[in-house]
Amino acid sequence: MTPEEMDAIFDVFVRAHRAQDIDGLIALFTEDADYEVVGDTYGRRRGHASIRRRYEEAFDEFGEASLNVVRRSHGENLLVTESIMTATATGTIFGVHGGGRTVRYRLLHLCEFSGGRISRHTVWVDATELMAQLLAPQDPR
Numbered sequence: 001m002t003p004e005e006m007d008a009i010f011d012v013f014v015r016a017h018r019a020q021d022i023d024g025l026i027a028l029f030t031e032d033a034d035y036e037v038v039g040d041t042y043g044r045r046r047g048h049a050s051i052r053r054r055y056e057e058a059f060d061e062f063g064e065a066s067l068n069v070v071r072r073s074h075g076e077n078l079l080v081t082e083s084i085m086t087a088t089a090t091g092t093i094f095g096v097h098g099g100g101r102t103v104r105y106r107l108l109h110l111c112e113f114s115g116g117r118i119s120r121h122t123v124w125v126d127a128t129e130l131m132a133q134l135l136a137p138q139d140p141r
Contacts, residue, residue: 001113003074009118010079010111014067020059026052034120039127041094061091061098067107081109089134094127096134105130 009028016024026048029035035051036044045051065087073080085107089098105126112120 001077001116003072003079005116006074006077006079006111006113007072009113009116010069010072010081010109013118014069014083017067018065020065022052022055022059025055028118029121030114030117030119033118034122036121037123037125039094039125061089061093063088063090063100070106077113079109079111079113081111083107083109093134094131096131098134099138101133101138103130103133105133 013025013028015021016028029048029051032047033051034044034046035054037054042054042057045054065085068084068086070082070084072082083106084104086102086104089101089103091098106129107126108124110120110122110124111118
């Protein structure tokens with residue numbers, strides 16, 4: 001795939017993620033795709049049904065969210081994207097309840113492609129930054 005084709009798929013991913021459109025997200029993955037958020041207690045997911053469940057869980061953890069791409073790098077059928085996630089933490093994230101806080105943290109996405117779709121998606125979360133925000137005392141106002 002060309003870098004432009006991979007970018008176009010990831011741009012659809014970003015829009016579907018922002019809209020919490022699980023069907024739109026799943027359509028971007030191959031039937032047997034691997035999906036993993038490194039360090040996530042839910043573990044690696046494989047296939048549409050398992051990936052769908054993880055997105056349902058993720059959208060329960062975070063309310064409104066915005067994923068903004070900072071930079072991209074390309075390889076053969078490979079896209080690496082650094083992005084910034086800004087979200088409302090409404091559920092339990094890495095064992096800590098979000099309490100409705102707005103959090104902002106970096107993500108690194110590694111996407112491999114096959115047949116014009118994502119065959120492997122691995123995400124690294126800046127968990128240190130995320131946890132610092134979740135554990136900081138809230139302003140009582």
